[in-house]
Amino acid sequence: MAHMHTADASIRTAKPLLALNKPAAPTPDRSETVRRIAAMTGASPTSVLLDLVALARGPGRIQLSDYVRLRLFDQSLWEGRDRNRIVGEKQNRLIADLINDDREWVAVLQDKVAAAAYLGAYGFPVVPTIALWQRGARYRRSQSILTDEAALVAFLKDPNHYPLFGKPINGLQSLGTIALERYVTDTGHAISADGQIVPIEQLAAEIASGLSRFLFQRQLKPHPSIAEISAGYLGTVRLLTLNVNGEAQVLRACAKLNGAGNAADNYWRTGNLLATIDRASGVITAVKTGLGFEIDYPEEHPATGARIVGTRIPFWEDLLALGVAAAETMRRVPLIGWDIGVTADGAVIIEMNETPDFLLPQFADQAGLLEPALVDALEQHDNLGTIISRRRLSRLTTRAARAA
Numbered sequence: 108m109a110h111m112h113t114a115d116a117s118i119r120t121a122k123p124l125l126a127l128n129k130p131a132a133p134t135p136d137r138s139e140t141v142r143r144i145a146a147m148t149g150a151s152p153t154s155v156l157l158d159l160v161a162l163a164r165g166p167g168r169i170q171l172s173d174y175v176r177l178r179l180f181d182q183s184l185w186e187g188r189d190r191n192r193i194v195g196e197k198q199n200r201l202i203a204d205l206i207n208d209d210r211e212w213v214a215v216l217q218d219k220v221a222a223a224a225y226l227g228a229y230g231f232p233v234v235p236t237i238a239l240w241q242r243g244a245r246y247r248r249s250q251s252i253l254t255d256e257a258a259l260v261a262f263l264k265d266p267n268h269y270p271l272f273g274k275p276i277n278g279l280q281s282l283g284t285i286a287l288e289r290y291v292t293d294t295g296h297a298i299s300a301d302g303q304i305v306p307i308e309q310l311a312a313e314i315a316s317g318l319s320r321f322l323f324q325r326q327l328k329p330h331p332s333i334a335e336i337s338a339g340y341l342g343t344v345r346l347l348t349l350n351v352n353g354e355a356q357v358l359r360a361c362a363k364l365n366g367a368g369n370a371a372d373n374y375w376r377t378g379n380l381l382a383t384i385d386r387a388s389g390v391i392t393a394v395k396t397g398l399g400f401e402i403d404y405p406e407e408h409p410a411t412g413a414r415i416v417g418t419r420i421p422f423w424e425d426l427l428a429l430g431v432a433a434a435e436t437m438r439r440v441p442l443i444g445w446d447i448g449v450t451a452d453g454a455v456i457i458e459m460n461e462t463p464d465f466l467l468p469q470f471a472d473q474a475g476l477l478e479p480a481l482v483d484a485l486e487q488h489d490n491l492g493t494i495i496s497r498r499r500l501s502r503l504t505t506r507a508a509r510a511a
Contacts, residue, residue, distance in 0.1 A: 123313060124285060124305060124306075124309060124310050124313055125283045125284075125285060125310075125313050125314070125317065125318075126282060126283070127282055127283045127317060128282065129280070129282065129375060135171065135172070135175065137171060140171065140175060141155050141156055141159075143400070144175075144180045147180075147400075148180055148181070148182070150180075155180060158180065159171065159174050162174065162179065162190060162191070162193070165190075165191040165499065166191060166198075166477055166495045166496075166499040167191065167192065167193045167194045167195050167198055167475065167477060168195050168197060168198040169190075169193060169195045170195050170196070170197060172196065173193070173195040173196055175398075175399040175400070176398045176399045176466065176470075177193065177398075177399075177466065177469065177470055178398075178399060178402065179193065184473055185473065188473060188474060188475075189475065190475065191475070191477070192474070192475025192476065192477040192478065193469055193475035193476075193477075194465045194469065194475060194476050194477060196465075196466065198494070198495075199462075199464070199465040199466075200462055201493075201494045202442075202465075202481075202485065202494060202495075203442055203461065203462040203463065204462075205485065205488055205491070205493075205494050206441050206442045206484055206485070206488070207440050207441060207442055207461050207462075208488075209439050209440065212437075212439040212440050213440060213461045215440075216437075216440055216443070216459050216460070216461040217277055217461065218276060218277060219274070219276050219277070219278075219322055219458065220236070220239065220276055220322060222458070222459055223236065226433060226436070226437075226456055226459075229436050231429070231432070231433055231436070231456055232429070232453065232454065232455045232456060233455065233456050234272075234324045234325060234327060234455060234456075234457060235324060235325045236251075236322060236323070236324055237251065237268055237271065237323045237324060237325060238251040238252070238253055238262055238268070238323040239251060239252055239253065239276075239320070239321070239322055239323070240253045240254075240259060240314055240315075240318070240320065240321035240322075240323070241253070241254060241319065241320050242254070242255075242315065242318075242319045242320075243255075255315070256311050256312065256315040259311035259314060259315060260307055260308060260311045262323070263287075263290070263297065263307045263310060263311060264290060264295070264307055265290070266289065266290040266292060268290075268323070269287060269288065269289045269290050269297070269326075270286075270287060270288050270289065270300070270325070270326035271286070271287040271323055271324070271325070271326055272284070272285075272286050272287070272323070272324050272325070272326040272327075272370075273285045273286075273287070273314075273321060273322065273323050273324075274321070274322055274324075275318050275320065275321055275322070276320040276321065276322050277320065280373050280375065281371035281372075281373045281376070283317075283318065283321075284370070284371050285299065285305070285310070285370075286299060286300035286301075286326055286340075286370035286371075287299055287300070287305060287326070288300050288302075288326070290307075295307065297310070299370070300326070300340065300370040301367075301368040301369075301370060327341055327448055327450050327455060328341070328450060328451070329341045329342060329448065329449065329450060330421045330422075330449045330450055330451050331451065332418060332419075332421055333420075333421065333449050335408070335411055335413035335418075336364055336391075336408050336411070336413050336414075336415045336418055337364040337365045337372070337408075338364075338365045338366060338367045338368075338369070338408065338410045338411060339365075339411075340365035340369070340370055340372065341365075341372070341448045341449075341450075341457075342362065342363060342364045342365055342372050342448070342449075343362070343363050343372055343446040343447055343448050343457055344360060344361070344362050344363075344384070344420060344426060344445075344446075344447045344448075344449070344454075345359075345360070345361050345362070345363055345444055345445065345446060345447075345463075345467050345468070346359075346360050346426075346427070346430040346444070346445040346447060347359040347360070347442075347443075347444050347445075347463055347465075347468050347476075348430055348431065348433075348434035348442075348443050348445060349434075349441060349442055349480055349481065349484055350434050350435060350437075350438045350441045350442075350443075351441060351480075351483065351484050351487070353435070353438055355431045355432075355434035355435045355438070356431070356480065357386070357427060357430055357431060358468070358476070358478075358480060358481065359468030359471075359472060359476070360384050360386055360427070360468075361381060361382060361383060361384055361467055361468050361471035361472070362381070362382035362384055362391060362420065363379065363380075363381060363382075363446075363467070364379065364380040364381075364382055364394075364408070364415070365379055365380075366378025366379045366380065366396070366409065366410065367409070367410035374398075374466075374467060378396065378409070379396065380394050380395065380396045380405070380408075380415070381394070381395045381396070381467060381470060381471050382394050382395075382415060382471065383471045383472060384420065384471075386427075388419065388423070389419050389420040389423025389424075389426075390417065390418070390419045390420075391415055391416055391417065391418045391419075391420070392416065393416065393471075394406060394415045394416060395470065395471070396409075398470075420449060421449050422449055422453050422454050425453060425454055426447055426449065426454040429447065429454050429456070430445050430447060433445065433456060433459075437459065440459075440461055441484065442461075442463065442484070443459050443460065443461065443463065444459070444460035444462075444463025444464065444467075445458075445459050445460075446458045446459075446460070
């Protein structure tokens with residue numbers, strides 16, 4: 108089309124290229140939500156409220172949003188499973204803060220440049236860094252350090268730098284990220300991973316004005332078997348590791364798969380999928396998309412038609428070993444959520460998360476995380492009572508022993 112050949116500076120998209128905030132979720136009306144659950148389940152509104160109150164008083168401190176998102180009201184999902192082991196979102200953050208109490212080391216994880224450099228120094232496979240944007244940096248010792256908008260534009264107009272993945276250095280949940288497939292010299296635009304035209308001047312202006320630090324990395328290509336079940340994108344395996352007394356273990360593992368048009372695999376993005384993995388074999392046994400009232404269970408990828416259930420994650424044993432070894436290296440931060448991608452050459456650490464989202468493994472496995480390993484780790488802390496009372500944990504442990 109003719110407009111594609113217009114000078115880059117004259118074109119702007121209708122919306123920002125970098126989404127720095129999640130779409131605002133409507134605040135659920137408590138009464139209406141309870142009535143809706145009652146209508147779905149056949150229970151009375153009073154019994155729904157009593158069920159929610161019982162879980163809210165438990166060790167996981169479930170709130171209404173947790174109750175809905177995880178469909179804790181749905182007996183077909185949770186029958187025979189102890190819902191008191193489920194950790195709510197607010198309690199999730201408190202537990203992570205309690206276990207990961209070395210704030211200096213947590214700061215390393217929060218800085219993507221520092222985290223990748225540290226892991227890379229120990230020989231772990233990480234995503235190569237191509238350039239760094241730091242607004243107004245006074246000392247520019249390398250051409251890969253971009254300090255003004257003109258340098259950003261020049262960098263983004265070099266086709267040798269593509270494919271690219273950009274993200275804020277201290278960002279969370281893929282906010283502010285962008286995946287760029289290639290630069291088209293004759294049009295002066297980049298093409299995003301989902302096929303959209305990206306005006307370079309607009310992108311550079313958004314980064315320069317809205318972000319003080321930004322990271323450009325090589326955009327990795329997924330292993331062919333992952334590409335088929337993740338709309339051609341990398342996707343990641345989320346490993347939740349726990350390191351107590353120098354011995355690291357994998358608590359949970361699940362896969363985050365991209366939906367069509369989503370270059371980032373975060374589950375909050377509409378259309379992305381969450382896969383349950385059999386830990387012993389690395390085979391995907393179930394898939395979900397959506398949360399709460401809007402949930403579906405596709406066995407095939409909605410965009411590609413490839414069958415997801417039954418797919419084995421490539422390099423599975425190596426991937427697990429990589430997570431354990433990295434967790435042992437990062438032992439000063441005992442609880443970490445690892446995002447590990449799988450390329451044709453093997454597993455690569457994409458990121459580590461110091462406040463891992465418990466929703467992912469709990470929802471994937473339909474099992475709460477207040478299990479013996481995590482409970483034991485919590486009980487080692489003197490200030491546990493500010494998070495979970497020992498009485499509540501004792502009741503949970505006693506019930507588990509009786510069930511066994």
